[in-house]
Amino acid sequence: MRRSMITAATLACLATPAASQSLTFAINNLGAETWWPQDISQNKYITSNLGDPLIRLAAPYSLDPAVASAWSMSDDGLAYTFALRDDVLFHDGSKMSADDVMFTFAPANVEKFVGFSAIKGGNLLGFEVQGNKVVMRLKAPVPALMDNYISRASIWPKAYVERVGIEGFNKHPIGAGPYRFVEHVKGQHVKLAAWERYYGDQPQVKEVTFRIVPEPATRLAMLRTGEADISYNEVGAATGELKKYGLRGETYGQPAQAVLIFNSLLNLDRAPGRFDDIRVRQALMLAVDRKVIADAVYFGAARPAALPVVGTRMPFYDPKFAPLPYDVARAKKLLADAGHPQGLQFDFTAGTNSKDLAVLLVSFWQRAGIKANLNLLDPVSLSRAWWQRTMQGDQVLLVGGLANGMASAVYFNSKSQVSMYDSAATDALFAQGMAIIDPAKQTEWLRTALLPAMDALYPVAPVLEYQEGVLGLGPKVKTWDRFDLHSFGLQWLVPK
Amino acid sequence: MARYLLARFAQGLVTLLAVSVVVFVLSRLTGDPLTLIMDPMATKDDMARELARLGLDRSYVEQYAIFLAHALLGDFGQSVFYKRDAFGVFLEKLPATLELGGTAMLLSILIAIPIGVLSAVHQGGWLDRIAKIVALTGQSAPVFWIGLVMILLFSVTLGWLPTAGRGTFRHLVLPAITLGWYGNAFLMRITRSAMLDVLGTDYVRLARLEGLPERRVIWKHAFKNAATSIVTTLGLMSISLVTGAVVTETVFAWPGVGRLTVDAIFQRDFPVVQTAVILIAVMVVAVNLAVDVVYAWIDPRVRFQ
Numbered sequence: 001m002r003r004s005m006i007t008a009a010t011l012a013c014l015a016t017p018a019a020s021q022s023l024t025f026a027i028n029n030l031g032a033e034t035w036w037p038q039d040i041s042q043n044k045y046i047t048s049n050l051g052d053p054l055i056r057l058a059a060p061y062s063l064d065p066a067v068a069s070a071w072s073m074s075d076d077g078l079a080y081t082f083a084l085r086d087d088v089l090f091h092d093g094s095k096m097s098a099d100d101v102m103f104t105f106a107p108a109n110v111e112k113f114v115g116f117s118a119i120k121g122g123n124l125l126g127f128e129v130q131g132n133k134v135v136m137r138l139k140a141p142v143p144a145l146m147d148n149y150i151s152r153a154s155i156w157p158k159a160y161v162e163r164v165g166i167e168g169f170n171k172h173p174i175g176a177g178p179y180r181f182v183e184h185v186k187g188q189h190v191k192l193a194a195w196e197r198y199y200g201d202q203p204q205v206k207e208v209t210f211r212i213v214p215e216p217a218t219r220l221a222m223l224r225t226g227e228a229d230i231s232y233n234e235v236g237a238a239t240g241e242l243k244k245y246g247l248r249g250e251t252y253g254q255p256a257q258a259v260l261i262f263n264s265l266l267n268l269d270r271a272p273g274r275f276d277d278i279r280v281r282q283a284l285m286l287a288v289d290r291k292v293i294a295d296a297v298y299f300g301a302a303r304p305a306a307l308p309v310v311g312t313r314m315p316f317y318d319p320k321f322a323p324l325p326y327d328v329a330r331a332k333k334l335l336a337d338a339g340h341p342q343g344l345q346f347d348f349t350a351g352t353n354s355k356d357l358a359v360l361l362v363s364f365w366q367r368a369g370i371k372a373n374l375n376l377l378d379p380v381s382l383s384r385a386w387w388q389r390t391m392q393g394d395q396v397l398l399v400g401g402l403a404n405g406m407a408s409a410v411y412f413n414s415k416s417q418v419s420m421y422d423s424a425a426t427d428a429l430f431a432q433g434m435a436i437i438d439p440a441k442q443t444e445w446l447r448t449a450l451l452p453a454m455d456a457l458y459p460v461a462p463v464l465e466y467q468e469g470v471l472g473l474g475p476k477v478k479t480w481d482r483f484d485l486h487s488f489g490l491q492w493l494v495p496k
Numbered sequence: 497m498a499r500y501l502l503a504r505f506a507q508g509l510v511t512l513l514a515v516s517v518v519v520f521v522l523s524r525l526t527g528d529p530l531t532l533i534m535d536p537m538a539t540k541d542d543m544a545r546e547l548a549r550l551g552l553d554r555s556y557v558e559q560y561a562i563f564l565a566h567a568l569l570g571d572f573g574q575s576v577f578y579k580r581d582a583f584g585v586f587l588e589k590l591p592a593t594l595e596l597g598g599t600a601m602l603l604s605i606l607i608a609i610p611i612g613v614l615s616a617v618h619q620g621g622w623l624d625r626i627a628k629i630v631a632l633t634g635q636s637a638p639v640f641w642i643g644l645v646m647i648l649l650f651s652v653t654l655g656w657l658p659t660a661g662r663g664t665f666r667h668l669v670l671p672a673i674t675l676g677w678y679g680n681a682f683l684m685r686i687t688r689s690a691m692l693d694v695l696g697t698d699y700v701r702l703a704r705l706e707g708l709p710e711r712r713v714i715w716k717h718a719f720k721n722a723a724t725s726i727v728t729t730l731g732l733m734s735i736s737l738v739t740g741a742v743v744t745e746t747v748f749a750w751p752g753v754g755r756l757t758v759d760a761i762f763q764r765d766f767p768v769v770q771t772a773v774i775l776i777a778v779m780v781v782a783v784n785l786a787v788d789v790v791y792a793w794i795d796p797r798v799r800f801q
Contacts, residue, residue: 029759031577032575032577032578032579033578034578034579186588186751187588187589187592187751187755188661188662188663188749188751189661211660211661211749212749212751213660213661213749214746214749214755214759215660215746215747215749217644217647217747218644218647218659218660218747218748218749221644221647221648221651221652221659221660222659222660224652225651225652225655225659227651227658227659227660378526378762380526380527380762380764381526381527384527384528
């Protein structure tokens with residue numbers, strides 16, 4: 001009897017992962033809770049752990065191998081060769097092959113992906129299989145193809161998708177990523193377990209449960225009670241809350257910026273206005289102690305920004321473009337020189353999610369004789385007004401944007417929905433950069449041609465730069481080794 | 497009686513039509529879902545194509561006519577976000593809300609009505625005084641605050657109950673108390689004042705003079721006559737337990753229709769917003785109709801009128 005009890009207890013211990021091997025992640029939402037990559041709302045937190053891309057974007061302009069062990073580009077930028085690993089298994093045990101790569105990037109599938117515009121419309125000519133190598137052929141070169149496209153697309157199993165269909169795939173998705181899908185209770189949680197036959201290093205955390213908890217205060221409470229080991233938070237107040245309770249926070253994700261854009265400049269085909277004058281735009285930044293704001297609102301998880309779109313941590317960033325200092329006297333002088341000796345008054349619109357930042361900006365401006373009438377909009381309405389150019393007058397908008405250099409090239413291009421300005425000159429310069437296929441040469445072009453032209457091309461005022469989000473980490477988490485820019489790799493999570 | 501119910505039913509249909517117009521127009525005035533559902537890499541052409549695919553490039557009148565024609569056949573359209581039948585998405589979340597609302601309602605009936613009756617019977621006594629304080633607190637404190645205080649006290653500090661989620665009975669306790677908090681206070685006050693009105697009437701005094709047992713006087717004679725106001729309040733409460741579940745479901749990560757509706761509003765998922773609001777309106781109309789039937793059953797004067 002006693003022996004059988006011990007055996008049962010031993011079996012139970014073996015069946016249930018040890019505490020540190022099983023972690024819970026309290027996340028704000030999981031989108032529509034569908035996992036098919038063409039679904040616009042598919043969720044990267046899940047899908048990027050189920051599937052691996054050919055190559056990873058480890059950091060801006062830094063690629064790592066994934067299911068392709070090596071890659072190369074032809075001199076004309078029209079052919080990309082990927083050497084596939086031969087030990088990659090999907091979660092159903094089937095072996096990944098060139099067929100799966102071709103299936104993932106098949107024109108019929110690519111056309112349905114949201115984004116991926118550069119390889120749509122017939123630009124992707126097709127593939128050739130050469131032994132363990134796959135050659136992707138393009139009609140026209142696509143700069144940043146690896147950063148923007150290849151590293152964003154996990155390779156999906158052709159045979160499985162054809163067998164179960166999209167509906168079946170959404171019920172039980174499989175891939176060749178470090179984690180396999182275990183359980184999904186709609187609206188509540190998704191459970192993943194480490195894929196025992198993963199080609200890379202075995203994840204240290206054997207089981208991760210994503211629990212959907214929309215309220216930030218509840219997520220923080222769960223972190224405190226130990227019901228959650230990791231919590232998703234927006235950068236901002238949550239960082240301070242984590243510190244208050246002795247919990248650790250770790251920033252992750254794409255480099256982002258809070259930027260002032262000027263409505264009168266959004267469509268450059270119009271009469272000149274007061275914000276055309278760079279002195280006025282600079283005065284807005286000189287009047288603000290951004291270090292104080294970064295500490296107060298972001299609890300040190302942000303820093304003053306220097307140039308739009310290009311974060312100070314980009315590899316091609318030139319330190320000579322330093323953020324403007326806090327200098328009220330200089331701000332006043334610039335305003336006076338620009339014909340506004342009595343100060344300036346304008347309407348200032350910000351999203352409700354940036355309220356704290358906006359209020360502090362208004363308060364600093366006031367000290368320099370700048371009166372901003374703050375109007376808060378819900379973030380979606382603000383984005384819509386910005387993207388569809390429906391704002392009236394010469395008001396100033398506080399918006400968020402990526403600061404990822406060429407990877408966020410979308411901000412440079414007036415055809416993009418999130419373009420900050422519609423300018424033929426900008427498009428022309430951008431096209432020039434896009435024509436440079438060699439990554440090293442492109443980086444050099446960014447440093448020497450684009451950075452100096454930024455102020456003229458993008459008449460915005462970058463306020464702060466930070467990363468996409470901050471994760472609250474509970475006592476069971478030691479550290480998170482690294483985050484890819486397009487994924488959310490649980491395999492680099494280190495438990496205590 | 498049949499004419500009375502028929503008239504109420506017709507009024508309900510007019511209400512539903514009005515609700516459908518209001519929700520249709522209001523949801524569209526706040527923008528379209530494209531800014532949320534499209535990837536930042538999408539071009540303006542991608543946006544235009546998607547807008548046309550969703551039928552949002554047509555005039556409001558045209559869109560409404562199409563929506564109404566389909567809705568009458570039970571087809572509320574495809575969710576923009578979930579890419580599934582909006583009615584199905586709503587139905588999937590409804591059981592969670594009914595479970596939460598039903599438990600909160602049950603708690604109210606079991607707690608608020610007896611306390612309200614006893615407060616009235618022992619007017620000015622210790623129970624009455626405590627009940628008044630509880631009712632006042634319940635009606636003054638916002639649900640959001642109550643929910644978070646419950647979490648901090650019972651989950652974080654005492655560690656007795658889980659913080660959030662749905663699953664076991666223990667998960668249901670805190671959200672049900674939070675959701676029923678305001679309704680409990682309201683029902684307690686209504687029951688008390690209705691009972692006080694009835695307890696002062698001649699027929700109750702007569703019943704007592706006749707020597708009927710006090711329990712019978714209170715529960716059979718007085719309570720039955722006070723029940724009209726209580727039934728009305730319960731009707732209103734049952735609606736507020738569905739509509740008011742928005743905050744509770746968000747705080748406690750409860751996967752119900754309240755959270756679905758709020759998410760859909762922020763996502764500009766028009767089909768889901770329309771489905772949720774119209775079906776909740778159907779529930780309101782149905783409950784009101786049911787209250788009218790119960791009225792007529794309890795109070796013969798209503799039937800004669």
